[in-house]
Amino acid sequence: MEFEVLGTIRLRDAGRDAMLAGRLRRTLLGVLLANANRVVPAGVLTEAMWGDQRDDRVVRNLHTHVHRLRGVFTQPDRLRSEQDGYLLTVLPGELDAERFETLIEDGVNTTAHDPRRGAELIREALGIWRGAPFGGLDVPVLHDEARRLGEQRLRATEELYTAELAAGRHTAVIAELTELVARYPLRERLHGLLMTALYRGGQQAGALAAYRSARAVVVEELGQEPGPELRQLEQRILAGEPIDTEATARQATPAQLPYDVRGFSGREAELATLDELTPGALVAVVGEGGVGKTALAVRWAHRARERFPDGQLYVDLRGYGPDEPMAPGDVLTAFLRELGMDGSTIPPGLPERAARLRTLVDGRRLLMVLDNARTVEQVRPLLPGGASCSVVVTSRDSLAGLVAREGAHRVRLGRLPYDEALALFRGLVGDRPGTAAGTETALIERCARLPLALRIAAEQVNARPCRNLDDLLSELAGKQAVLDLLDAGGDRHTAVRTVFSWSYQRLSPDAQRLFRLFGLHPGKDVDACALAALADAGHRATRSLVDALLRAHLVEEVAPGRFQLHDLLSAYAADLVASTDRLDEREAALTRLLDHYHHTARAAVDQLEQGGLVPESPVVSTPEFESAAHALRWLDAERENLVRAARFAVRQGRPYATMHLGGVLFRYLSSGAHHQQALVLYQDALMAAREQHDVLEEGHANRYLGAVHYRLGHPDTVREHMHLALRCYQRSGAVRYERVQLLNLGVVCTWLGRYQEALGHFAEALARYREAGETEVSTVDGCAGALTNLGRVHCFLGDYEAALAYLTEALALPTGGQDRRNALEAHLNTGIVYSRLGQYERAVGYLERVRAGAAETGNRLLQAGVFPLARVYWRLGRRAEAFDCIKNCLAVVRGTGDRLAAASVLTAFGDLYREAGSPAEAMPYYREGLAVAEAIGKPYERGRALAGIGYASADLGDEPVAVTHWLEALRVFEALGVPETAEVRARLAF
Structure with missing residues (x-):
């Protein structure tokens, strides 16, 4: 190509x-x-x-x-x-x-x-x-x-005629050069080449005339004299001196680059970006303190110095540090001296010095490294005016003005990727035999993958040969310890805390306060609304302060609208807030944060489940949720923070914040299959309730834990927590929650195949809800749940008429406040009943509504539970959709670890392959479904998997294996009293 x-x-x-x-x-x-x-x-x-x-x-x-x-x-x-x-x-x-x-x-x-x-070669190019x-x-x-590319072409043109003159073709190129200087009148090197060609061709007067023409253009267009190289060339022609091939004399060649960093590692992508820069480029390398901006700039400058044969200028502008920042006038004086100017001839004013620098470097391939800049204003007077001199600026500031006005190319330097951090650390400390597994990884993360911190940590190890990496990791365990230890022996230029302080001290008082409050947040990343709650400020004011922190590279925007401090900056912020802000101020900020999370999570869950909104909150900057999808996005983004905040509240002596926030999150964590996070949260909530001797909250925590273990397939643990919850509710007189537990116990019995016992629990719950005569949302939801589960169990038992009666009644309940999940489950079970009756056209409408609702609300349990739709699609001739559906369901259960749903989905997948005429492909799904069903004690799915293996074996011609599995399936189905008994018995009779 x-x-x-x-x-x-x-x-x-x-x-x-x-x-x-x-x-x-x-x-x-x-x-x-x-x-x-x-x-x-x-x-x-x-x-x-x-x-x-x-x-x-x-x-x-x-x-x-x-x-x-x-x-x-x-x-x-x-x-x-x-x-x-x-x-x-x-x-x-x-x-x-x-x-x-x-x-x-x-x-x-x-x-x-x-x-x-x-x-x-150049002409060919x-x-x-x-x-x-x-x-x-x-x-x-x-x-x-x-x-x-256009600049490359002009450079190539200049190099072409330099080569032609070196080859002795002076006269032959005069006409071409004359045309080029007319086309590019401000390219002084082309003028110099034409003067050289004329002079070497014996046309001294023509060469001097060419100079006068060049000078007239430059003075008229730029308002200044030609550069020193062109003027020196004129003097040599006037003196009749020989002119070298380059046609210009070299001025002083500065070589000011500092020593290259020892053990530099990684940053290949950033180095490659710098390598691609064109002559005359202006680059701003920006990032937080200690991230390695200077090291990168110096490493690249050494690597690329051959591209700048006219020299390299370097200055530390001292923008961040213990010393006063350098004034631009002082930098210009130093640069002008380095470029050969006598001190007595350097102009006194800043504009004149800046103009003289631009004149001296014009047309020269020279590199400037302006390190550690504080502001754009400190940099602007130092910039060259031509397109031959390249500039690299480093700063903790984002230098937005330099990008917007001067067109600087910004290279944002983040923390080292893990592999590069590991290579740097190992290069500094060498091999350390006997180090425990994971120690290096933990050390690197404690140092936040900052090159400065990694170098200090390596020095701590190298300075004391008897200290191993495990010892150092132990010493870095606490937030305060990590800052104290990474002090580089008290060197004020390299102590991590001190380096951070230089950026912090440049902030306004309000921005400093917001940065400190970051140190109170228990999570990793945070949105502006939570920060506004911490700071007790409006959203707009908070966002403005966050922007200041971003410009100073004291915070990272890890996703649109989400901000984070890395571990070392978090430790520094925590250190500052503890030493600067009063205890009552810190307590008030935490209260506002927990209130914000509690209220906003309640609003999001309410929108997700019922499409309604809770009353307006006193907390500032609380987002409003326009749809279930919006609410779900917020919950997903904040899930880690919500769980951390709830668990953090226990350690802060706020047990009820833990219990209440946990209660708000229960439905979301359950439907989203976030089981592991739910386990640790509700174990904390149970501990908090017991410490407070709050029997009602203890009941809630047990109920929540029982529900989590239900999805994870732990039958014994489920029964224990559900019965403990019921006893707690009975002791506390919480009749409302006793009814809830009757429903939960019925669900557990359904799982275990104890259908008659399940029907008893559901019927009693329904009767109690109806006796209560309450009109509140919870009563309507309770009736809906009881009716839906009664319909589900009757469907298992093959009593489809009774099942439809219960489900129809559930769907007819008022929907003004009804839990959306109950409505979706009623539709799901109705679709299953119609599917079993062979009424697939009716079934598909109910099941597709469930699939759409589950996707909208993020209910991963229902996303997996809609697997019966695959069979309906198959029977309607929609074969590709059938396999897509069952594959999506299986992907959900594999992603969530939901073993309760997995057994059903795997068996259904096997059924679909068998109906497609592929019994061999069905067999692995049946066998995996059987293993899961046996592990979690789910007899109905065990029987279905056994029967499926039998059917597939018969299709493959292995009657003995088929009969063995059918006999076992028959024993299971007979014990359950389900209609599958007749089908298996008929196959055995055959």
């Missing part, structure tokens, strides 16, 4: 020109080629193609254009969909821009020893150029690359 971007975008594939109709298709290919072999985010592509449109149609249209572009390739897998975007694979030599640049570099390198061959890169597409994301 051949790709061309130097001119109109073209693609040649298998020897033919591919059709790239339309601007959108060319734009798509152009952006992919500008980022060849790198993943291009979908957002970058949509913005390039459609601007700032953000609706769903744009995403669909992008997929369509990618699909069509892929269809043009004879190798469609060259264009792959990745997690965050798309990647186009381009092999070496396939892209004309790559060949163009390679030939230029080869030509420049060859010129030193064979200028004639060097000129040939220039011959590849067909016109404006990317066909002149007006796409902002391509502007930088197009400008870079």
Whole structure:
């Protein structure tokens, strides 16, 4: 394949020109080629193609254009969909821009020893150029690359004529150079080359006339004299001195780079980004303190110094540290001296010094490293004016003004990826035999993967040979300990706490307070609403303070609207809040945070289950939920924080906050199958209730724990917690919850195949709900739950008429406040009854409603429980949908670890394969379903799996195995009293 971007975008594939109709298709290919072999985010592509449109149609249209572009390739897998975007694979030599640049570099390198061959190679490169890169597409994301390639072309032109002059072809190139200086009148090097060609060709007067012409243009256009190289060239011509091949004399060549960092590791992606920068680039390397900005800049500068033969300037601007920041005027004085100016001739004013620097570096391939900048204003006077001198600025500030006004390319430096952090640490401490498994990982994470902290930790080990890594990890256990230990022997420049303090001290008082309050939050990441609750401030004011923390790189935005401190910064914030804020202020902030989480979680769960809203909260900045999907997104995003906050409340002496927040979260954690988090939360809640001697709350905690163990398939533990809950409710006189427990005990009996006992529990619960005569939501929900479960059990027993009667009554209940989950379960069981009656057209409507509702509310239990829809689809001839449905159900149970549903789904999957005529493929699902059913004590699914193995074995011609399994299934079904008994008995009779 051949790709061309130097001119109109073209693609040649298998020897033919591919059709790239339309601007959108060319734009798509152009952006992919500008980022060849790198993943291009979908957002970058949509913005390039459609601007700032953000609706769903744009995403669909992008997929369509990618699909069509892929269809043009004879190798469609060259264009792959990745997690965050798309990647186009381009092999070496396939892209004309790559060949163009390679030939230029080869030509420049060859010129030193064979200028004639060097000129040939550069001319070959220039011959590849067909016109404006990317066909002149007006796409902002391509502007930088197009400008870079254009600059490369001009550089190549200058190198071409340098090679031609070195080869002695002075007279031959005069006409071409004359045309070029007319086309590019501000390129001083071209003027110098023309002067050199004329002078060497015996035309001294012509050479001086060329200088005067160049000077007139520069003075008129720029208001300043030509650069020193051109002026020195004029003096040599006037003096009749020989001129070297470069046509210009070299000025002082500074080499100010500091010593390269020992043991530098990783950052290959960032180094590669810097490698791709064009001459004249302005780069801002930004990130938090200790992340390795200086190390990266210095490492790259050493690696790339050959690209800057005219020298490297370096200065520590001292923007963050114990010393006063350097004034721009002082930096300019130092730079001008280094570039050869006598101190007596340096202008006194800042603007004049800045102008003189721009003059001295104009046209020179020189690198400036402006390290540790505090503000944009500190940097601006130091910037060169031309396109030959590159600048790298490092700062803890985001330097937004430099990006917006000067067009700086920003490189955000985050913490080291784990593999790079490990390589750095091992490189510093060497091999440590006998270290416990996981110690290195834990140490690296305690150091937050910050290079500075890792280096200090390594020094702690190396300074005391008797200390091993396990000892160091033990010493770093606490938040305070990690800051105390990582102090680099008291060096104020490298102690972690001190390094952080330099950023903190630059904040406004309100921003400092918000940063400190971060240290109180028990979770990892947090949204602006929770921060507003902590700070007792409005959302807009809080967001403004967060922006200040982001600019200072004291906080990370880990997802849109979600913010996080890494472990060391969290320890620093906790240290500050404990030493700065009064106890009553800290207590009040925690109270506001817990109130915020409790109220907002209650509003989200209410919207999720009933579509309603709870009364307005006194807590500030509480989000409003417009839909169940919105509520679910918030709960999913905050789940870790909600559970941590509830458990944290116990340790803070707030047991009721734990119990109440746990109660609010119960339905969400259960339906979302977040079982492990629920277990630890409700164990804490049970402990808190017992410590408070609160029998009612103890009953709730036992009920919640019983429900979790129910989904995990632990029958003995379920019975224990459910009976304990019932006794607690009876002791506390909580009649309302006694009714709830009757329903729960009925559900447990259904699981264990004790159907008559289950019917008794459900009937008693229904009677009690009806006797109560209450009209509140809980009574309606209780009746709905009892009726739905009565219908479910009668369906198991084959009494479909009774089942439909109960389910119809459940669906007829008032829906104003009814729990949406109850309604969905009633629809689910109604669909199952109609399916068993063979009325598939009626069944499909009920079951599809359940599937849609489960997806909307994020109810993963129902997402798995809708597996009967697969059989209905199959019977309606919708075969592909049937397999898609059962595969989705199985994916859910595998993802949640819900063994109760797994047994049913696996057996249903086996049934579907068997009905499709594939008994061999059905067998593994039946056997896995049997193993799960036996492990969790679920007899009905055990019987179904046994029968399924029998049916599959018979289909495969293995009658003895079939009979063995049918006999066992028959014993199970007879004990349960279910209609499957007749089917198995009939097969055995046959």
